[in-house]
Amino acid sequence: MKAGQIIAPEQIEIVEAERPDLALEKSDPSALKDKVLIRTVNAAVCGSDHLLFMGNGTYPAPVGMSLHESIGIIERSWTDGCKEGDLVLALPTSSNAMAEYFMGLGPSVVPLPDGVPQEQLLMAQPLGTVIYCLKRLGHWFNAEVAIVGQGPMGLLFTTMMRNMGASLIIGIDQHDNRLEAAKQMGATHTVNISDTDPIEAVTEITGGRLADLVIEVVGEEDSFNLCIQ
Template identity: 45%
Template sequence: MLIGDMYAPGKVRLIEVPEPVLPSEPPHGCSGQIVFQPETTCLCGSDLPYFNGWNEWPIELGHSLHEMIGTVVATNGKKWKTGDRVLAVPVAQQGLAERFILDENRAISVATNVPEEQALMAQPLGTVIFALKKLPSLLDRDVVVVGQGPMGQLFNAALRNLGARQVIGIDLVQNRLETSPQMGATATICNANTDPVTEVKKILGGRLPDVVIECVGHADQQFNLCIDLCRPEGQILFFGVPPEKINDLRWRDLFFKNISVYTSVGPDFSRDFPLAMQWIKEGRINVAPIITHRFPLSRLQESFELFRDRKEGVLKVIVTFPALGK
């Protein structure tokens, strides 16, 4: 079978490896395992550091893919049966493979009343729901979302669903902001040539927002901008995956504004992902506007390059595996 090999910065190829062998009994402490076969998948910003090459975590075979729907092709547990279609999340983002073994509890049922690529968005949306549960009530609050990539867009939608009064999207890339109103943003700011703090105050009648959400992360993180944007005694939710160190962080400014900082990683498979699937199934959130490009697995290199370079209005990139056509 084929597995992904990110063998050099900006390069990915598919190489042959043996099929995974499912043990007859699950290991101690595990209720069961499945052999999962990805079929409909999509790229995430947290996959890009592996593609770009970095030295903070090791890059291994199977990196990097973790948002996927597919089929259970074997099991030694009781939760699923062969042939079930599930949304699954591999460990450590090592899901760039035609098949792999997974704990049966890292999978959930798939809504069947919406296109499968939309049901797939329950994975990233689940991480948004998990993060927002950490904040006080968002009803009637003004929120700024820094970063209007796919995750920022899902935050827009979730915030409006939870009753935020104003949802202001900020991004350096103008064409991303064209999607933001469809996803729930009440206003947008392109900060490539505009001071976002001044513009936010204009929108909010001289005030700063109650909550600022950082949806950029990695080397381009915008923590200091979030400090500037947040009102005294407000909250910052740092959702983007941070680099190991942020050397120029203005912690004293944050300190004297009495800002509370929240972080978020590791959603609950029994609560957050199923709730996200429920929201999509019930039509509470329309995720269709963020799905912009589709590629077969044979064009994986091209799909990663487009996603990395933020061209052609790209947001979510769907990558389909050969098994989908069987």
């Protein structure tokens, strides 16, 4: 099969690799239990995938890494409830979906409906992460919330806070197009930090109360420090 391999920071090569199910049949057939072989159809790049690509790793990296938000078709199954030919949302067992085929764990495979664009279905994986986080946070009905970062994950937090009943949702970012998307996803206010002091803006919007909850969705030191303020 063909697969991507990060051979050095910011360098990917297409290589030939053994299909993972065939490799396991040779080395450890018992390891196929509860697994499925999935042919990759579509995938999304998570922020965590950037780390290996940008230089935070050992090179050459393992074949197929790093990619884990993926949709594919089951080609072979060694578990109940997963049928060959099904279109599924699946997590690769080794974050190695940058390949024609990868192994998934049967219990984590989710069959997908027909008629929904795959780029929308792919968002179910990061949305699951957001829902898990919000469950741990508890109830925030009628809360005033600031969300720092309005990329894909930030936008999902924005729409989920709207669904949870937050009365005021402030989307904070430095890109106008993301802030426009934030309004569509449920933000009641937006702040562009490239031309506005976010602390002053949030103070004014909340009438001096500041936010009940601040969610950081950037992963940078400066944005963490901003949230603490």
